Structures are given as structure tokens and as C-alpha cells.
Amino acid sequence: MKARWQGLILFLPVPVVLYLITTLALGMWPSLALGAALMLTHRLYARRYALRWAERRCLWCGRVGEGRSLEPITVAEPVGETFWRVCSGEHRKKLAAFLGWASRHRLFLKAGIAGTLLLYLVAVPLAGYGKLGTLTTVDLSYGFRLLIALTVLPLGWLGTGSGAGGELKVPFPVHIQALIGTVAVVWLFRIVGLVWLVSAAFHFLGG
Numbered sequence: 788m789k790a791r792w793q794g795l796i797l798f799l800p801v802p803v804v805l806y807l808i809t810t811l812a813l814g815m816w817p818s819l820a821l822g823a824a825l826m827l828t829h830r831l832y833a834r835r836y837a838l839r840w841a842e843r844r845c846l847w848c849g850r851v852g853e854g855r856s857l858e859p860i861t862v863a864e865p866v867g868e869t870f871w872r873v874c875s876g877e878h879r880k881k882l883a884a885f886l887g888w889a890s891r892h893r894l895f896l897k898a899g900i901a902g903t904l905l906l907y908l909v910a911v912p913l914a915g916y917g918k919l920g921t922l923t924t925v926d927l928s929y930g931f932r933l934l935i936a937l938t939v940l941p942l943g944w945l946g947t948g949s950g951a952g953g954e955l956k957v958p959f960p961v962h963i964q965a966l967i968g969t970v971a972v973v974w975l976f977r978i979v980g981l982v983w984l985v986s987a988a989f990h991f992l993g994g
């Protein structure tokens with residue numbers, strides 16, 4: 788239980804960053820600066836924590852494996868190979884399918900997540916100073932949500948049922964999903980993705 792709560796607390800900066808950069812709640816520059824600072828420092832402690840538990844927690848469900856059989860699984864992350872554990876059976880199958888889908892769609896995910904984020908962080912100050920014509924920072928925020936949703940919805944809904952096969956060479960570090968369990972992240976992609984897609988549709992089509 789301890790790992791669950793600690794992992795959840797260490798995951799919290801992620802939604803905080805998303806909230807800050809999409810709402811600019813503290814004003815443009817303070818929100819972007821704090822968001823970027825949280826993003827850049829997160830891996831320093833969150834990754835170390837996730838790796839410390841990697842041998843003892845299931846990367847799929849996040850449970851500590853006392854008494855259950857945990858199998859080793861190797862993932863090639865952008866920074867190198869890391870070694871995790873996963874419950875045997877269904878959890879292993881789903882995790883391998885999800886990471887396998889991400890591996891096969893590396894470029895799509897990189898462009899959709901990292902590309903969108905980069906574009907957004909550059910465009911927001913420009914819109915803030917009125918350099919993008921009639922485009923406002925609010926339009927950009929919904930554009931950000933739309934592109935991220937279009938990226939994580941297929942990953943969330945198609946990934947886990949896609950069947951394993953091939954190497955697990957993912958375009959993102961997996962320590963973030965290790966904090967709360969990959970299954971929780973999959974459901975966040977599915978639900979937040981849908982909410983963001985619908986809200987962006989209302990913004991752009993609602994007039």
C-alpha cells in the first residue's frame with residue numbers, strides 16, 4: 788500500500804503541469820515557467836523512485852508482488868534499457884501489447900506528444916503578444932488538447948488489445964506510468980483523451 792500512495796503523490800506533478808500550461812492559471816509566464824520547472828525536475832526524483840521499486844512492483848497494475856509471481860520484462864527506453872517486473876499471465880500480455888503498440892508507432896507518438904508540447908510552448912508566448920493574428924492562447928490551449936487527445940486515444944484504446952510481438956522500444960520513458968501502474972495511465976489516456984477531444988470540438992465548432 789505504501790508504494791501505491793507514494794507513487795500517486797509523485798505522479799501528481801504531471802496533472803499539475805498539464806493544468807498550469809493549459810489554463811495559464813497564474814498568468815502566461817509564471818504558468819509556463821513553473822510548468823517547465825516541474826516538468827524538468829520531475830524525472831530527477833520520480834525516475835529514481837520508480838526504478839527503486841522496479842524489481843518489486845508490477846509495471847501493469849502497480850501492485851507490490853509479495854506472494855504473486857512477478858516475471859522480468861526489459862524495456863528499451865530513450866535513455867537505455869531498464870528492467871521491470873510484471874505479474875505473469877494477463878498483465879504481462881496487456882503490458883507487452885501496450886508497449887508493443889507504442890514501439891510500432893514511435894514516430895507518431897513522438898510527433899503527437901513531444902512535437903505538440905514543443906509547438907505549444909513556442910506558440911503561446913507569440914499569441915500572448917498578439918503575433919499570431921486572431922489566434923489567442925485559449926485557441927492554442929484547445930489545439931494542444933485536441934492534438935494530444937488524437938495521439939493518446941489510439942494508444943489508450945487500441946494499444947492493450949493489439950497483441951504482443953517485436954521488441955519493446957518505446958519513445959517515452961516508462962517511469963511515469965510505473966508510479967501509478969500502466970493500467971491507470973491507460974484509463975487516463977482513454978478518459979481525459981475523450982474529454983479533451985469533446986471540449987476542443989465544442990471550442991472550435993461551437994462558434
Ligand SMILES: [Zn+2]
Pocket residue numbers: 845846847848849850873874878
Ligand atoms: Zn499486475
